[in-house]
Amino acid sequence: MLHVRSIWNGAISFGLVSIPIKLVNATENRSISFRQIHTEDGGRIRYRKVCELEDREVTQAEIGKGYEDADGTIIPITDEDLSHLPLPTAKTIEIVAFVPADRIDPLQMDSAYYLAAGGAPAAKPYTLLREALKRSQKVAIAKYALRGRERLGMLRVVEDAIAMHGLLWPDEVRAPEGVAPDTHVTVNDKELDLADALMDTLGEIELDELHDAYREALEEVVAAKAAGEAPPETPEPAKAGKVLDLMAALENSVRAAKVSRGEEPAEPKAAAQVRRLPERKTSRAAPKQAAGKKSTATKKTAAKKTASAKKSTAKTAQGAKKTAAKSTAKKTTAKKTTAKKATPRKRTA
Template sequence: MARSIWTGVVSFGLVSVPVKVYSATQDHDVHFHQFQEGTGDRIRNKRVNERTGREVDYSDIVKGAEVSDGNYVMLDADELDAVAPGRSRSLDIHTFVEQSEIDPIYYQKTYFLGPGSDETVRTYALLRDAMADADRVAIGTLVMRGKEYLAAIRPDKDLLVLETMFFADEIRDPAKELDAVPKRAKPDKKELQVAVQLIDSMTAPWKPEEFRDTYTDRVHELIEAKAEGNEVTVSDEAPTATKAIDLLEALRASVEAASKRRGGKTATTSKAAPKKKAAAATKKSATKKAPAKKAQAKKTAAAKKRAPAKKTAA
C-alpha cells in the first residue's frame, strides 16, 4: 500500500477534516546513467568546493541567496524551517468556485486526498458530498515539501482529489514569450466548414487507456535491439508544414481519410441520417394508417343503415 506524502487537516469555516495526501500519478520514463564515451566508466557528480577543489559533505552545505553582485546571505536548514508556514499542517480553504472558471494552465500535479483515519471518514464524506451537490471546487493553500502551493480540491466519485496549482505570477504572458501572437482574423468560410467537418469526423468518446507513450516504447525497443546486437529501424520523419494554398485540399483529404476509417460516414452524415430515416418511417406509417381509418368509418355507416329502428313507447 502506498504511503502518504503529507498529512494535515482541511479547514473550511469552523470545520476541520483530517486528511492524507497520496501521489495519484507516476512517470514511466527511461532513466539513464552517464558514462565516458568508448568506456564502461561511470560518471559521478560530486559537490566540490570551487576554490579548493575538495569534495564537501552534504551536511556541511548551506544555501545562499544573492542580494547584490557577488554578495550572498547564507541560510541553513533550521533558519528556513523557522519561517516555513508548513508547521501548521493545515490546508486552508479560502473560497469555492465553479470548475469551469479555472483555466487548465493553472493545474500542476494531481494527488489523491484520503481520510486522516477511520474515525474521520464521516467528516471527509460530508465535505465530499456537499461539494458534489453544490458542484463546486475548493481553492486553498498548503505547504508541502518546503514549498507553498495553491491547491484545488474537487470531488471525484468516492474520493476527493487535490490539484496543486501555479500562482498567477508563475503563469507567463504569451505576448512576452512568443515571437508573434497570431491575431484573430475572419477565416475563409469554406475552409472553416471543412475544418469543422474534419473535427466532427475525428470526434470520439474519451478513452485514456487507448493511448500509450509510443516514444518510450520505442526507446525500450532500441535498448533491447542494441543489447541483442540487432539493427535499429529508423522512425518516420516529421510531417512538413501545410502550405496555405494547399490547406483546403489537405482538409478535404483528411475528412475523406477519417470517413473511410469510420466506415464511410462522417460524423455529420451519421448524425443526420437517423433523422431522415425516422421522418421517412413516420410518413410511411401515416400513409398506411389513413386507409384503415376510412375503411372503419364506412363499416360503421353501413352498420347503422342495417340496424332496425328502435320503437318508441306509446
C-alpha cells in the first residue's frame, strides 16, 4: 500500500471529529491493452486535438470546457465559474448517516477505494471510526467530491482498513421495467427441486480460485508472436445442445456437475441434443440374482401351501362324507325304531 499513489487527499468528517486521510484505488485493471497501428508498416496511430474552426492542432493549455446546448450552441464554462459552486465536500468525506449494509442496493455500487490514515495524528480517530463500524455492524453513508462533481459513498471495514465504495445516486439507477419476460410462465415444484439440486451440486467455491483464462491465453499469444513462433491452437468450445425440455436440461446439468466432481462416472458419449435421462435403476446385477432366488423360493412356498390346501380340502371332504354317512345311518335306524314302535301289539283274552 505504501507504493500506491493517492488520488485524493482530504479528511473524514465524523461529527466534530476530523480524520485526515488519503484516497487510494482498491482495485486495478489487469486486462491487456492494445495500440492502434498502421497495418502496412506498423506505425502508431495517434489522435490529435484539432480545432474545427481553424483546422489546426492545439495544445492542452488552449483547451477548456464547454456545455453543448440542445440547439448545438457551445456555452464556455471556466474553472472560475465552477469555483463558485456550493461544494462543501470539496476536500471532505462527510458522513451523513449509518445504515445496515443490506439497505444498499448492489446496483448502486461503483468504484472502490481504500482510505489510508494521513499520518500519526489520524491513527486514533481512524481506529475509533473503524471499531465503531465493526461493533455497530453498519456502514456509513457519506458525500464527497471527486473529479469536479459531488458523489455518494459507502464506508465499510475490510480487515483492519476502512474502504469506501462510490455509489450511484438513486436517480441514476434505472428501474427494471420491460426486462422480465412478459409471457406468463408457471414453474412447478419438480422443476424447482431440480434447480435446487443443481445449486447444491455446484456448491460453493473460493473466489481466489477463479482466474481470467482469456487474459492468460492472450498473454501466450503475445509471447509466441514476440518469439517468432506460431500462436497456440485454441480448442473449439463444445457446442451447446438445443434445449428441448427444461426438465431434461436441469437433469443433464445435475449429472454433468456430479461427473465434474467425480461423484458419478462420465458417460461414453454426450448426447447431441438435450433429452430426458432414462430412469435410474434401483438395483444392480447381484441384487437381481438375489431377487430371482427369492422369487423362486416364494414360488416353492406357494406351491407347498397350495398342496397343503388341497390335502386339507380332501380331508375335509372325506370327513364330510363320513359325517353324512353316519347321519344317514342314524336316520335309517331311527326310522326302523319308529316303525317297530308303531306296530300294535296283540292283546290276549
